[in-house]
Amino acid sequence: MSSGDHGSGSPDGHPAQPLDDIDRAILGELTADARVSIRALAERVAISRANAYNRLERLTRDGVITGFTARIDPPRAGLGTSAYIMITVEQTAWRPMEAGLKKIPYVEHIALVGGDFDVLLLVRTPDNTALREVVLEQIQAVEGVRATRTWLIFEESTGLGAPWTRHQPGR
DSSP states (O other): TTTOOOBOOTTTSBOOOOOOOOHHHHHHHHHHOTOHHHHHHHHHTTTTTHHHHHHHHOOOOOOOSOOOOEEEEEOGGGGOOOEEEEEEEEEHHHHHHHHHHTSSEEEEEEEEOSSSEEEEEEEESSHHHHIIIIIIIHHHTTTEEEEEEEEEEEEOOOOOOOOGTOOOOOO
């Protein structure tokens, strides 16, 4: 299973252990600050450092935690134009088309969806000229793409998120 897949078990094929309150607290702390030290993490969730280390290892091994990253503000990083691109595809073309879409610069997120269209992309580019090139020259050139619709994003905000982002003991 690739890092972008969302399965029900761990990468080794065994089911992941259910999350308890401490696991959810760890996820909440890491969501707030992925750079937190093991010592600070243990203190914040009121467990020993060894327990924190073991739980972090298990959550990573089970595929619950798939990596650590920084949250980037797109406009401040030079990506001032964002859009959702809806794609209608030939029904047998999803897998090869997905591989082609993954190779296109500025495509941040790819989702196979149900509804009036088949694929939803989040694209962030430096400007409208770059967005036009990505949509008209690159996305529409991918084999299996029948049609696209572009929705410009004028403003974004973040929602409440998953329950563990609200569960933060020690704060």
